[in-house]
């Protein structure tokens with residue numbers, strides 16, 4: 001269980017995260033939404049250790065992650081998809097996956113070997129299968145479509161076997177068709193892996209369709225939390241974010 005308690009972070013006079021407390025149950029799927037500048041990315045950056053909170057706790061199964069380094073937080077089970085495909089463009093999908101598992105095992109104290117262990121290969125294969133990348137294993141990252149590069153980023157996060165997976169706008173920069181393909185994959189991996197998934201998304205069609213739980217941030221604070229139905233009828237959310245009730249209905 002991921003429990004956020006009184007989390008705050010300011011930049012100068014801007015309260016980007018303002019006393020946020022939230023629970024993410026094991027195996028839940030939650031969308032974080034809110035207007036531009038609401039503090040969505042800052043919230044993720046605090047949880048993953050990219051930013052240190054001014055105050056508050058980030059409890060993963062009761063252990064406080066606040067202020068720890070990103071590698072330490074990953075080791076404890078909070079994973080995040082980074083844009084790795086664009087960092088190693090000349091590695092194939094398969095090589096990229098193996099490199100990630102080997103690096104993880106070295107961190108965990110497993111001796112480096114010239115050839116990957118069976119367990120290493122299995123983890124890489126499983127993640128490629130889950131994200132639909134197995135048939136593209138010999139393609140270099142640079143030759144993949146934008147959508148497949150993003151799926152590779154998620155596969156790399158998955159290979160480290162996180163309890164909680166954070167996805168910051170997984171559909172950013174995609175056309176409608178590619179966006180739905182991506183979000184269907186995210187939904188599928190959530191159902192199959194039974195991990196806790198939290199994602200930031202601007203597309204309300206996607207949010208209302210696939211997220212059983214929604215958190216709305218505004219000016220760094222929680223404006224509302226609840227099911228899609230409760231959120232789209234919440235007067236404060238309609239006023240601050242969704243527009244008129246009619247527009248909110250249309251977003252379903």
Ligand SMILES: Nc1ncnc2c1ncn2[C@@H]1O[C@H](COP(=O)(O)OP(=O)(O)OP(=O)(O)O)[C@@H](O)[C@H]1O
Pocket residue numbers: 011014015016034035036037038039040041042043
């Ligand atoms: N490193 C930083 N230095 C100064 N101010 C920052 C920094 N990061 C974020 N902010 C400010 O904190 C507030 C929240 O920003 P954040 O990027 O978290 O919002 P967001 O909801 O992710 O926005 P968007 O939807 O546009 O990505 C904004 O006012 C932003 O200008």
